[in-house]
Amino acid sequence: MRITTEQNDIDYVLYSEERIRERIKEIAATLTEEYRDKNPVVVCILKGASFFYVDLCRLLRFPIFMDFISVSSYGASAQSSGVVRIVKDMDKNITDRHVLIVEDIIDSGLTLKYLKELFTSRRPASIKTVCFLDKHECHQCEVAADYCGFSIPNRFVVGYGLDYSDFYRNLPYIGVLKPEVYA
Ligand code: PRP
Ligand code: 7HP
Numbered sequence: 001m002r003i004t005t006e007q008n009d010i011d012y013v014l015y016s017e018e019r020i021r022e023r024i025k026e027i028a029a030t031l032t033e034e035y036r037d038k039n040p041v042v043v044c045i046l047k048g049a050s051f052f053y054v055d056l057c058r059l060l061r062f063p064i065f066m067d068f069i070s071v072s073s074y075g076a077s078a079q080s081s082g083v084v085r086i087v088k089d090m091d092k093n094i095t096d097r098h099v100l101i102v103e104d105i106i107d108s109g110l111t112l113k114y115l116k117e118l119f120t121s122r123r124p125a126s127i128k129t130v131c132f133l134d135k136h137e138c139h140q141c142e143v144a145a146d147y148c149g150f151s152i153p154n155r156f157v158v159g160y161g162l163d164y165s166d167f168y169r170n171l172p173y174i175g176v177l178k179p180e181v182y183a
Helices: 017-035 050-057 110-120
Strands: 010-015 041-046 065-072 085-088 098-106 126-134 147-151 174-177
Touching: 010 017, 017 050, 017 098, 017 126, 017 147, 041 050, 041 110, 050 098, 065 110, 098 110, 110 126
Parallel strands: 041 065, 041 098, 098 126, 126 147
Antiparallel strands: 010 174, 065 085
16 A cells, blocks of 8 residues: 555646647547548557547547457556567457548657557558657657657656556646656
8 A cells, every 4th residue: 555645756747738629629620631531540559649549539620430359568568678568459350441530649669669569460551650659768669659748857756547556647737757656
C-alpha cells in the first residue's frame, strides 16, 4: 500500500489540463481535414492512450469506427522491456480500411514500430499515427508519428492515462514523476 498521495510524487506539471485541451482541439481540426471522407478505424492503444483517445474522438467531426488493442512492454518498470506483448487484440478487420493509431507516448519507439508492422501486415488502405507525447531523444529505432501533441524531454511522465506501475493514470495533467519514486 502506498503511503504518499499521488500528487506528492509529482516533481512539476509539464502540461496542464487547459493546455492539453487546447492542443487536442488543434490536432482534431487537422485530422478532420485529413479524414473527413474516409470513415477511418481509429484505434486506441490501451491503456495509456485512453484519456487522449476519448478526448480526441469527441472532437473529430467525421464518422469513425472505434476499436481498441491492449499491448504491454513496460510492466511495472520505468524502462521498456523491448518485448511488446498483445494483451487484447482488436475486434475489427482492418483490411482495406483507413486506420489511425492513437498512442499516448513514443519513448524507445519499439511499441509503435511493432504496432505499425503488425497493422501493415493486415493490409489496411492506409495507416497513420497520432501520438500525444514524443520523447524524441529516447528513440531506439526509426519511428515517427504523423501527428504529435508535444515533443517532451527525457523525463518519466505520468497522468492523463500514463502510468508508473499502474498508478497516476487518472491525474488530469501530465506531470514529471520524482525520480526517487522509481529509482
Ligand atoms: C507505454 C505507452 C506506450 C509505450 C511507449 O505502454 O503507453 O504504448 O509504453 O514506449 P516505447 O516507445 O518505449 O515502446 P505500456 O507498455 O506501459 O502499457 P500501458 O499503455 O498499458 O501503460
Ligand atoms: C512509457 C511511459 N509510460 C509513462 N511515462 C513515460 O515517460 C513513459 N515512457 N514510456
